[in-house]
Amino acid sequence: MTFDLIALQLFTGLxxxxxxxxxxxxxxxxxxxxxxxxxxxGAFYMLGAYAGFYVAEKTGSFWLAMLLAxxxxxxxxxxxxRWLIRPLYGRGIDYPLxxxxxxxxxxVEAVRMxxxxxxxxxxxxxxxxxxxxxxxxxxxxxxxxxxxxxxALLAVLWFFIEKTSLGLxxxxxARDPVIVRVLGVDISKVxxxxxxxxxxxxxxxxxxxxxLQGVSPDMGTSVLIVAFVVTVxxxxxxxxxxxVAGLLVGVAESMSVLFFPEAAKVSMFVIMxxxxxxxxxxxxxxxxxxx
Numbered sequence: 376m377t378f379d380l381i382a383l384q385l386f387t388g389l390x391x392x393x394x395x396x397x398x399x400x401x402x403x404x405x406x407x408x409x410x411x412x413x414x415x416x417g418a419f420y421m422l423g424a425y426a427g428f429y430v431a432e433k434t435g436s437f438w439l440a441m442l443l444a445x446x447x448x449x450x451x452x453x454x455x456x457r458w459l460i461r462p463l464y465g466r467g468i469d470y471p472l473x474x475x476x477x478x479x480x481x482x483v484e485a486v487r488m489x490x491x492x493x494x495x496x497x498x499x500x501x502x503x504x505x506x507x508x509x510x511x512x513x514x515x516x517x518x519x520x521x522x523x524x525x526x527a528l529l530a531v532l533w534f535f536i537e538k539t540s541l542g543l544x545x546x547x548x549a550r551d552p553v554i555v556r557v558l559g560v561d562i563s564k565v566x567x568x569x570x571x572x573x574x575x576x577x578x579x580x581x582x583x584x585x586x587l588q589g590v591s592p593d594m595g596t597s598v599l600i601v602a603f604v605v606t607v608x609x610x611x612x613x614x615x616x617x618x619v620a621g622l623l624v625g626v627a628e629s630m631s632v633l634f635f636p637e638a639a640k641v642s643m644f645v646i647m648x649x650x651x652x653x654x655x656x657x658x659x660x661x662x663x664x665x666x
Contacts, residue, residue: 392623393524398577398598401419403606404573405570419574423582427440455574486592494590497590503517521583607651610657619658
């Protein structure tokens with residue numbers, strides 16, 4: 376086993392972790408602001424992949440699909456928050472959880488009715504096909520693109536939360552919604568925007584993952600488990616934790632394939648067990664608080 380092979384597998388883990396980061400960031404953003412455990416998050420990821428597939432099929436443009444699919448799914452997410460989830464606020468965490476659980480099944484069945492049960496291929500855009508030489512090995516160009524997109528999105532999200540007035544309201548609302556209301560801010564509009572952004576990020580993850588694994592109605596089911604593991608490891612509601620834990624789980628899974636193939640699928644659960652044993656709130660978590 377050479378250093379080049381290990382380095383190549385490390386980059387593969389970073390690309391996989393980048394998808395996990397997007398999923399966990401969207402999930403943590405929603406939980407941190409709304410205290411809603413969104414069990415439909417995987418379904419929004421799946422909807423993003425199908426929306427991207429549909430746009431790409433109709434327009435022939437992957438780039439347009441990557442732009443429009445998150446907007447379409449964010450719109451669906453905002454309607455779900457406004458008309459289905461919001462009436463359940465204040466009734467405890469169980470009610471929104473159960474609602475989103477049922478909502479996920481409804482979305483999956485709707486996609487099956489429209490597109491069929493079989494998976495569909497999603498071609499890698501021609502510009503991103505092939506491999507790029509990294510000096511020590513050739514690495515798929517598209518996976519490098521995924522890493523770059525996620526880094527850029529995280530930079531934009533950081534600027535939005537830390538440097539804008541709306542970001543200040545989001546951070547304040549995550550800490551104490553009552554104070555935000557006292558200051559005259561319509562917190563319900565903030566909830567709407569945050570839920571839309573969270574589901575839109577999940578949709579973007581779906582579009583980016585589609586050329587790697589294709590699209591299928593069940594693609595959100597397994598990834599939902601990963602998203603929750605990453606979110607728990609990083610700390611519920613912690614965006615920093617979502618980034619660190621997503622990369623950690625992605626790299627661990629990739630390296631496990633190289634060294635312990637039979638343990639690859641359980642590596643993330645081992646990480647979660649170790650983290651929760653020594654830090655029950657997660658690596659960066661503080662209950663009900665975005666950090």
